[in-house]
Amino acid sequence: MMTQRRINSLIKQFFAFLFLVFMLLPFFLVLINALKPRIEIIKNPMALPHALSLANFTKAWVTMKFGTVLMNTAYITAFSQILLIVFGAMLSYMLVRWDFKANKIIFTVLICAMIIPFQSLMIPFVSIFGKLGLMNSRTALIFFYMGFGMPMTTFMYHGFMKGISREMEEAALIDGCSHFYCFWKIVFPNLKPITTTILIVNILWIWNDFLLPSLVLIKDKNRTIPLSTFYFFGEYTAELGLAMAALILSVLPVVVIYLFLQKQIVTGVMDGAIK
Structure with missing residues (x-):
């Protein structure tokens, strides 16, 4: 019984984490692209910036x-x-x-x-x-x-x-x-x-x-x-x-x-x- 409850709890936590990632992903993409020059955004908008720059801000x-x-x-x-x-x-x-x-x-x-x-x-x-x-x-x-x-x-x-x-x-x-x-x-x-x-x-x-x-x-x-x-x-x-x-x-x-x-x-x- 305890094992089943723990499994159910882990499943709920897993789906909650997936939902959190799904909700935060757009904000994360906006942030990393705001720190990149235009050329890097065009090449790969999903990649992290090579060097952090606040020039856009x-x-x-x-x-x-x-x-x-x-x-x-x-x-x-x-x-x-x-x-x-x-x-x-x-x-x-x-x-x-x-x-x-x-x-x-x-x-x-x-x-x-x-x-x-x-x-x-x-x-x-x-x-x-x-x-x-x-x-x-x-x-x-x-x-x-x-x-x-x-x-x-x-x-x-x-x-x-x-x-x-x-x-x-x-x-x-x-x-x-x-x-x-x-x-x-x-x-x-x-x-x-x-x-x-x-x-x-x-x-x-x-x-x-x-x-x-x-x-x-x-x-x-x-x-x-x-x-x-x-x-x-x-x-x-x-x-x-x-x-x-x-x-x-x-x-x-x-x-x-x-x-x-x-x-x-x-x-x-x-x-x-x-x-």
């Missing part, structure tokens, strides 16, 4: 103006996250704790908003906001992300907040604490697991989003990383090494963020499911 950084597009993306992502977290948490607190008749209607509208695909709103979106002069602005894009991301953010906070005990809040309110102070000093610190999960989900969404920035941001100086990478690929299709280096540069920041916060994702998801 240096040229891609300068050509893409990567410092500028990185700052644009970080600015848009950071301020979008702040607004989504602040207003999403406060809205969910109001919907859960305050007994208003309109709360159920508001929550239902938010759930329905999650079902509507953005593609169905593209044409009126561009038409209306273009006439209002809100295009080609990073601040306007942050405002749009707040609108499109608020339903999901509020929904996740709403489910988690139902499991938080009211005793501490009631004691603080009896002692003269305001609702605003009670929320930020007592309730919000208990939302750390779900807040981290929301941050990860929204960062991955906003950082990698291409469609909405392509509609709003027109000038080169306002482009985000996905937009800049798209135009770079169109211009340097034949320069495979540069293209691979640009791809590595575009995904590296969000991978670092994900690895730094990955332990909090499972905790937030599990706590939210239990609550």
Whole structure:
């Protein structure tokens, strides 16, 4: 019996390892080809580089103006996250704790908003906001992300907040604490697991989003990383090494963020499911 279990375990580990190799192989090929000159890539794209070279990364950084597009993306992502977290948490607190008749209607509208695909709103979106002069602005894009991301953010906070005990809040309110102070000093610190999960989900969404920035941001100086990478690929299709280096540069920041916060994702998801 023990032998059979060990054999089954080894088989599972073997297939898990094969699956891991299958998933990591494309990233490995992109990395090794980014470190090779164009001639080596053409001769054998599967081979390791004869000598490691960062020339492709240096040229891609300068050509893409990567410092500028990185700052644009970080600015848009950071301020979008702040607004989504602040207003999403406060809205969910109001919907859960305050007994208003309109709360159920508001929550239902938010759930329905999650079902509507953005593609169905593209044409009126561009038409209306273009006439209002809100295009080609990073601040306007942050405002749009707040609108499109608020339903999901509020929904996740709403489910988690139902499991938080009211005793501490009631004691603080009896002692003269305001609702605003009670929320930020007592309730919000208990939302750390779900807040981290929301941050990860929204960062991955906003950082990698291409469609909405392509509609709003027109000038080169306002482009985000996905937009800049798209135009770079169109211009340097034949320069495979540069293209691979640009791809590595575009995904590296969000991978670092994900690895730094990955332990909090499972905790937030599990706590939210239990609550």
